[in-house]
Amino acid sequence: MADTALEQLKRSGKIVVVGASLAGLRAAETMREKGFAGSLTLIGDEPYEPYDRPPLSKQVLLGKGDAEHTALPRRRAIDAEWRLGVAASGLDMAARKVLLADGEEVPYDRLLIATGVRARAWPNEAERELDGVFTLRTREDGAALARSLNAGPRRVLVIGAGFTGSEIASACRERGLEVTVAERGDAPLVGALGGVIGAVAAELHRENGVDLRTGIMVTGLEGDATGRVRAAHLSDGTTLECDVVVASLGAQRNTEWLTGSGLGAGPRGIACDAGCRAFDIRGIVTDDVYVAGDVARSPHALFGYQFLSLEHWGNAVAQADTAAHNMLSESTDRRPHLWVPAFWSSQFGVNIKSVGVPSMGTEIMITQGSRAERRFTGVYGYQGRVIGAVTFDNSRWLQFYEQQIEATAPFPPPFTTVDRRSDGQRPIPADFPDPSVPTHGPTITLSGYSPADRRITFTPAGH
Amino acid sequence: MRLVVDLNRCQGYAQCAFLAPDVFAMHGDEGLLYDPQAEEAQRERVAQAVAACPVQAILVDELDLAATPAGAAATAGAGDAKGASDG
Ligand SMILES: Cc1cc2nc3c(=O)[nH]c(=O)nc-3n(C[C@H](O)[C@H](O)[C@H](O)COP(=O)(O)OP(=O)(O)OC[C@H]3O[C@@H](n4cnc5c(N)ncnc54)[C@H](O)[C@@H]3O)c2cc1C
Ligand code: SF4
Numbered sequence: 001m002a003d004t005a006l007e008q009l010k011r012s013g014k015i016v017v018v019g020a021s022l023a024g025l026r027a028a029e030t031m032r033e034k035g036f037a038g039s040l041t042l043i044g045d046e047p048y049e050p051y052d053r054p055p056l057s058k059q060v061l062l063g064k065g066d067a068e069h070t071a072l073p074r075r076r077a078i079d080a081e082w083r084l085g086v087a088a089s090g091l092d093m094a095a096r097k098v099l100l101a102d103g104e105e106v107p108y109d110r111l112l113i114a115t116g117v118r119a120r121a122w123p124n125e126a127e128r129e130l131d132g133v134f135t136l137r138t139r140e141d142g143a144a145l146a147r148s149l150n151a152g153p154r155r156v157l158v159i160g161a162g163f164t165g166s167e168i169a170s171a172c173r174e175r176g177l178e179v180t181v182a183e184r185g186d187a188p189l190v191g192a193l194g195g196v197i198g199a200v201a202a203e204l205h206r207e208n209g210v211d212l213r214t215g216i217m218v219t220g221l222e223g224d225a226t227g228r229v230r231a232a233h234l235s236d237g238t239t240l241e242c243d244v245v246v247a248s249l250g251a252q253r254n255t256e257w258l259t260g261s262g263l264g265a266g267p268r269g270i271a272c273d274a275g276c277r278a279f280d281i282r283g284i285v286t287d288d289v290y291v292a293g294d295v296a297r298s299p300h301a302l303f304g305y306q307f308l309s310l311e312h313w314g315n316a317v318a319q320a321d322t323a324a325h326n327m328l329s330e331s332t333d334r335r336p337h338l339w340v341p342a343f344w345s346s347q348f349g350v351n352i353k354s355v356g357v358p359s360m361g362t363e364i365m366i367t368q369g370s371r372a373e374r375r376f377t378g379v380y381g382y383q384g385r386v387i388g389a390v391t392f393d394n395s396r397w398l399q400f401y402e403q404q405i406e407a408t409a410p411f412p413p414p415f416t417t418v419d420r421r422s423d424g425q426r427p428i429p430a431d432f433p434d435p436s437v438p439t440h441g442p443t444i445t446l447s448g449y450s451p452a453d454r455r456i457t458f459t460p461a462g463h
Numbered sequence: 464m465r466l467v468v469d470l471n472r473c474q475g476y477a478q479c480a481f482l483a484p485d486v487f488a489m490h491g492d493e494g495l496l497y498d499p500q501a502e503e504a505q506r507e508r509v510a511q512a513v514a515a516c517p518v519q520a521i522l523v524d525e526l527d528l529a530a531t532p533a534g535a536a537a538t539a540g541a542g543d544a545k546g547a548s549d550g
Binding site (some may be wrong): 001024034052054055058059062064065066068071072073074075076077261308313317342343346350351353375393394396 | 467468470474492493496497499500522523525
């Protein structure tokens with residue numbers, strides 16, 4: 001066989017992965033599985049080998065596992081050069097080099113960017129430096145927060161009731177700690193699942209003894225003489241005494257290091273095609289730069305070709321696999337990443353799962369179980385078709401709805417075989433907040449132009 | 464021994480919690496909690512759980528990797544990590 005460029009790449013090329021976490025590791029494994037024998041470099045700014053984040057807000061906060069013990073298992077040896085504890089600080093696409101913060105340059109033939117997102121910090125710099133103020137994204141964050149909960153604080157304040165904030169509140173209650181949750185929206189999880197499900201989540205919080213305050217903003221934090229947080233000021237004029245504060249305000253994409261590189265990267269992520277190839281700022285797809293995981297935003301045929309950014313574990317694994325496959329394939333052998341979004345959470349002893357894009361849904365219908373029992377399936381409809389589903393302790397139904405979404409099945413679902421109790425007779429408005437009013441944010445961001453939108457917003461450079 | 468459960472796949476069948484109760488435990492009716500770094504002594508039981516899981520949701524370190532300090536770079540400080548290989 002002719003010594004094609006691809007054969008040569010596979011035999012002796014250089015592949016660099018920036019972001020040494022879930023997506024980066026899984027992509028590296030797939031590359032080796034596909035017979036890549038060249039040099040593989042993994043660059044990560046955290047000093048640790050890839051570890052798993054979901055346990056940080058679950059096992060770790062419950063004291064049932066250490067943050068230090070969440071390193072990800074390996075599917076196989078990847079024989080990589082690890083550059084850990086050093087950030088990539090720039091990209092020279094013309095010279096095909098990644099620039100590192102320590103001044104070194106790493107040349108590549110193919111580059112995979114998997115730099116993920118980081119926790120949005122509490123906006124006031126002085127207040128965020130106070131002892132006892134946390135965010136939760138990294139292993140260090142998880143260890144520090146678990147330590148502070150072990151110390152038995154008198155009251156924990158969680159700011160933002162998205163999935164992470166709600167899981168933190170749940171862990172606090174399970175440990176018997178007093179916890180207040182302050183949420184700007186009308187209910188927990190509204191950004192991701194809408195107001196109908198948000199109302200169920202709010203009841204879950206309250207039944208479990210969380211002091212849930214919605215429609216409220218934290219306007220400031222106050223420290224004591226030793227620089228430890230002691231109180232928070234709320235927008236309703238009240239002051240809350242608390243000795244641990246967790247800002248759970250959603251995430252920001254790690255794209256700043258690509259500023260000026262010419263890559264189509266910004267605060268909403270790195271745009272790529274369905275095959276994970278990054279776009280440059282001219283909207284032209286690159287041949288040698290690929291993207292995967294939380295930092296990527298890619299068009300999805302099932303969802304009107306909208307660009308989706310997903311902060312989902314399963315997406316990072318699946319997209320990494322597709323990116324790695326495509327990096328080592330002829331153009332005709334490439335695959336699209338058409339994963340149906342799927343997500344799980346566990347809070348207050350309830351297993352919550354979703355598939356599809358609930359936040360696109362305008363209506364919801366409870367097709368099984370009942371909200372009062374906290375065991376149900378809700379199906380989301382958009383323009384007469386099934387677009388998403390959520391289950392509370394009813395996950396065995398999810399796969400069925402995943403198939404319905406893939407088949408663009410009609411909404412409301414016409415079948416009569418399923419359990420229909422009082423809740424389940426008809427669709428009702430799903431009640432999502434106005435997307436222009438920021439909340440803690442959904443875990444799926446629809447960031448592409450949709451013809452239904454008839455709106456274009458200009459996002460200036462910078463973050 | 465490092466392990467991870469793909470909880471998108473997991474359907475809460477609890478086979479793992481039955482076979483390796485020191486590593487996997489049900490939390491609520493459907494939720495699963497597990498120890499991501501189980502004791503080496505649990506390897507046999509975990510292997511049974513992996514095999515028994517009806518949806519193959521459990522991933523454990525590949526066996527030959529267990530013997531080598533995979534990702535040895537990880538425990539080193541930031542500077543030392545440079546250039547290490549996980550062979
Ligand atoms: C507390 C918590 C709970 C979660 N729970 C769930 C859950 O229940 N279900 C679910 O589906 N998902 C959950 N997730 C989300 C899931 O963990 C992410 O979707 C997943 O980690 C994404 O993987 P990634 O590799 O794309 O990005 P990340 O895991 O964010 O990894 C990106 C890596 O790149 C590094 N990096 C960034 N910039 C640079 C740079 N310039 N140079 C070098 N390295 C850089 C980062 O430090 C990081 O290590 C949770 C996340 C958190 C934080
Ligand atoms: S055996 Fe598999 S499906 Fe059942 S609880 Fe364990 S991981 Fe989940």
